[in-house]
Amino acid sequence: MTAREIDERFQTPVVGRVYGWAASKAGHLRDLLFLAADFAGALLALKGSQWKYTRNLIYHQIIFSGIDAIYVVSVLSAIIGGVVMVELMSFSPGFQTDSILMNAMVGLIIREIAPIFSTLILVGRSGSAIAVELGGMRVKRQDDALEIMGINVAPFFHMPRIIGMAVSNMMLNGYFVIMALVCWIAISSFDPKVDLAAMLGLLAGAVRFSDVMLGLFKGLMLGSMVAIVCIHHGMSVKNSATEIPQRTSRAIMESFMFCFVLDGVLSVVWHMVFA
Amino acid sequence: MIEMENVSFSTGSTEVRGLSFRLGRKEKAVVLGPRFSGKSDLLLVCLGAHPYSDGTVRLFGQTLDMAGRGLPPDLAQKVGFVGKNSTLLDNLTVSANVGLPLSYHTGLSARETADKIGPLLERFEITKAGELFPHQISDAEVKLAMMARALVFDPEILLIDEPTNGDLDPNSFVKILRTMNSEDMKDVSLLVTTSSPSVATMEGAASYCMVDGALIPRSELGRVHNVAVDDFMGVVNDYSERQANGVRPFYAGLGPSGKRGTT
Numbered sequence: 269m270t271a272r273e274i275d276e277r278f279q280t281p282v283v284g285r286v287y288g289w290a291a292s293k294a295g296h297l298r299d300l301l302f303l304a305a306d307f308a309g310a311l312l313a314l315k316g317s318q319w320k321y322t323r324n325l326i327y328h329q330i331i332f333s334g335i336d337a338i339y340v341v342s343v344l345s346a347i348i349g350g351v352v353m354v355e356l357m358s359f360s361p362g363f364q365t366d367s368i369l370m371n372a373m374v375g376l377i378i379r380e381i382a383p384i385f386s387t388l389i390l391v392g393r394s395g396s397a398i399a400v401e402l403g404g405m406r407v408k409r410q411d412d413a414l415e416i417m418g419i420n421v422a423p424f425f426h427m428p429r430i431i432g433m434a435v436s437n438m439m440l441n442g443y444f445v446i447m448a449l450v451c452w453i454a455i456s457s458f459d460p461k462v463d464l465a466a467m468l469g470l471l472a473g474a475v476r477f478s479d480v481m482l483g484l485f486k487g488l489m490l491g492s493m494v495a496i497v498c499i500h501h502g503m504s505v506k507n508s509a510t511e512i513p514q515r516t517s518r519a520i521m522e523s524f525m526f527c528f529v530l531d532g533v534l535s536v537v538w539h540m541v542f543a
Numbered sequence: 544m545i546e547m548e549n550v551s552f553s554t555g556s557t558e559v560r561g562l563s564f565r566l567g568r569k570e571k572a573v574v575l576g577p578r579f580s581g582k583s584d585l586l587l588v589c590l591g592a593h594p595y596s597d598g599t600v601r602l603f604g605q606t607l608d609m610a611g612r613g614l615p616p617d618l619a620q621k622v623g624f625v626g627k628n629s630t631l632l633d634n635l636t637v638s639a640n641v642g643l644p645l646s647y648h649t650g651l652s653a654r655e656t657a658d659k660i661g662p663l664l665e666r667f668e669i670t671k672a673g674e675l676f677p678h679q680i681s682d683a684e685v686k687l688a689m690m691a692r693a694l695v696f697d698p699e700i701l702l703i704d705e706p707t708n709g710d711l712d713p714n715s716f717v718k719i720l721r722t723m724n725s726e727d728m729k730d731v732s733l734l735v736t737t738s739s740p741s742v743a744t745m746e747g748a749a750s751y752c753m754v755d756g757a758l759i760p761r762s763e764l765g766r767v768h769n770v771a772v773d774d775f776m777g778v779v780n781d782y783s784e785r786q787a788n789g790v791r792p793f794y795a796g797l798g799p800s801g802k803r804g805t806t
Contacts, residue, residue, distance in 0.1 A: 413630030418619030
């Protein structure tokens, strides 16, 4: 049933519009899932020689998305670690002996703050670049030229970006946590009232294996998600260069939205299964 | 090698219908036609990369899928294609672009690929451009690099879309035509589409015109009475006549003020 038919049946334009909007969003979600399935299929079908070539592209993507982003992540994680410590010191002067507070703050950094912030950096740096690059390739029909040469664009364009972004985000996530905690310790060491040994003891106890695993898993999933969304929008460019900024903007906003939604879903599922 | 029987397809703006065509081993053919007549899509149909609605397209005896989902891998390496616009990847050097199909399909290292494509770059006189990126070379060198890339697997058929498209100086124009007519290309079947009457006079090539959704052998044009065909051929014949009489092209007569001279 079309949106117009629904409007006529319910005698109001609202239901039809809502239905049309929901159907379009569902279709978009289906396209993203198809792209993910296409990626998985291409990964399984890759031959030895093609894998060798794709592997180099994955290394390049990790360098661009992961290694090159270390500076930005260092600054951001140091600021966030420092701000959290300053807030803690002003909010609860005896926090270094409060295991509940320590567990909550360390858990928050590892499970939520690090995955979300590293993903936001990834979206801004690499996600936008991927959407622009692939959009430009579509306008120039470079993907068609590759297909004609028997080069499947899924392993050539999609796979290195998805794997590279997922691995990079996981690494950046871990690095973010380490930097934030190091900065946390460094700032607290300047406060003579803080018992550093006691705080380090509590801190070591607050870093739980399950939290670390959840953080890294989130990094992996959010990185893949950002790559899939940005690839989809980049490859959706049809003929005109003016579509590239439009698609890039949509890719960034959608990545932000999915980042928070997926992070929330993973947290809830993890809590229900493992807590 | 390429056989089309009563093929119809749509280009978006033009409906091409009842098209029949055959290109045998080591044969050459040029399709001349105005812009947006469907020439580029004709090549894509031959490559199985554009859908067709009626008829049959056979490549090396295999019937191609009507949906235009591309060629099977075994056929893809037997056919080379040079597109109208640059399809070299911007983030790879020219030599990496030329060697791309080779390294991707065979897994050769960068060094081995460079050794293999060296003679090819030399043959197309783009050795110096090999280490540069596509934006650093001329349009003619881009065309030659794309031709080199298309020939990297020694295909039996080469399809070239508008070989002289782009901002080409007269030397580059001649260089591309000379390359297509060279001895090295004598074993390759060649199908070229163009909107330039100069390219359409390629030596030893069968000549066709694609006008108003039909593919007509040039020798049969006199029998076709159609406004679009007459208009197009009028322009082509006028151009050819000016060339034959040694009249310089119209742009050669432009003076410094931009006003046309006496020629």
